[in-house]
Amino acid sequence: MSTLLEMSGVSVTFDGFKAINNLSFQIGEPEMRAIIGPNGAGKTTFMDIVTGKTKPDEGRVTWGDNNISLLGLSESQIAREGVGRKFQKPTVFEAQTVRENLAMALKNPRGPFDVLFYKKTKRGAERIEALAEQIGLSDSLTRPAGELSHGQKQWLEIGMLLAQEPRLLLVDEPAAGMTPAEREKTTEMLVEAAKTRAVVVVEHDMEFVRRLNCKVTVLNEGSVLAEGSIDHVTKDPQVIDVYLGR
């Protein structure tokens, strides 16, 4: 397992508030990692930094086999490097069909002229069918995404992420608002995805994290409070104090 993403000494301040404070973090490939922490611990800001939405005041973020820095890249460049992000609220393009959503996400050249002269290929169509199968939406390919249930939208978004063939998947609260059956299926999808790539799941729900059965990083006040197995961190007195005890 080689290191895919490494953050070291990263700090971000918003109007005097230190959202991220000297944070260091590493993830290998393949690996599944859960990030937990109370509100305001910096989980979302962490994702914003990795995906290029927020630029840190100091620190380094290096990526991949050649240790390139992600800090000078734009959001779309980082996405093309292989970082996929799933938002807390399902964000799919509701006016378009499931097939169109997946086709847009499919790994292909992203320039305007590549897209303008894009020809549908048999391989692409097969890939879309396979993804739809994987996320349980095979029968809904021609439906507008806006008609899907909340859980199905979450899956469609996961499907779109997988279509991008990212090396690192950042997933923000995937189980929020899901029924127990839907959660189980989501867990399966994420565990499956983590076999071949790095997956970071930010989650509040302890039961869900336990089921992912992976290394856990606890954030508090913008830095790492504890790291280890779920049993290890839940026994940590500091973690109990700031997070679990409440």
Add this chain to the structure above:
Amino acid sequence: MNRSFLARNPSVMWFIAILGLFTLLVTVFSEATGTGLISTSFVKTLGKTLCLCLIAIAMDVVWGYCGILSLGHFAFFGIGGYAIGMWLMYARTETIVANSLAAQAIPPTPAELSDAVASQIFGVVGASEFPAIWMFAHSLPLQLLMVVLVPGLLALVFGWLAFRSRVTGVYLSILTQAMTLALSLYLFQNDSGLRGNNGLSGLQNIPGFEETPQAMISMAFFWASALALALGYVLFAWVVSGKMGSVIRAIRDDEARVRFLGYHVESYKLFVFTLTAIVAGIAGALYYPQAGIINPAEIAPIASIYLAVWVAIGGRGRLYGAVLGTVFVTLASSWFTGGSAPDINLGVYTIKWTDWWLVLLGLSFVAVTLLAPQGLGGLVDKLKGKKA
């Protein structure tokens, strides 16, 4: 999957068929080529309306599909008109001046001829030399190139600056509005090199076709406008179908999400903005020879706002909607303001439509936006739904 583009887009075929039929009818009833039921001036009105439809579908692509509410697309339309107008005016004046100088005993040198043409054209603004921007005015191919090049470059530079700084929404609309206002104010100045508020005139006289009657020239421009509209419609229908259409509609709905999919949103916006500006320029180059005159008032901000109103009333996000809206509003406008609409006597006050038309238009715009966001195009959808 490999069906032809037209087979996959039946609405394009319908549109071409209806436009073709309409063109045929006008041809059959025109003064030049048919029974003469339709007057030459009305042929010009129809031809101009087709050009307005062309810029309206461009507006629909940039606003309805890509979500950029540009309130400056008439600037590109006007630039297209000025570019062709420069050649029309130059070439015609040159012929007239050459003819009058030919009577002299000593034939004029090219420099004398050029000076005489310049003082003829710029006399009204107190100048007698050609400004630098007229350097290509003698050549039709070069000026035709300017019709696409100048709007395209302006849109490219303006768009690059605006999109790169992530100016979006109402702020972008205000910027585009400022662009067209600034251009209009600049052209109003006498030393702008484009004859200030006089604008360019006599554009209906086509050099080389002095013997051809206006009825025939109008017909030719009508056909050219219909052809341009048809080609523009097919071009835009192709752009907004398929994956490109998918990506630009996605940008309209949630551009941040599109960025995280790995698409460089700014390039896409720039592509759409520039392409539609070029088409707007071509529409303008066909419009003004039919109108006969262009002046800076044509590119005042209100014109671009009208454009947005046509597209909104016709129904955003569907190309035929933009055409419907343009035809409907311009026809209604000429009916109400042309004195054909009967005044309404309320006893204490008489509603004269020439005064109240703008109020009516404004109210319909608000009503459509609030009550029927699909516009007139929504009616077509309902009809289709009933049939199916």
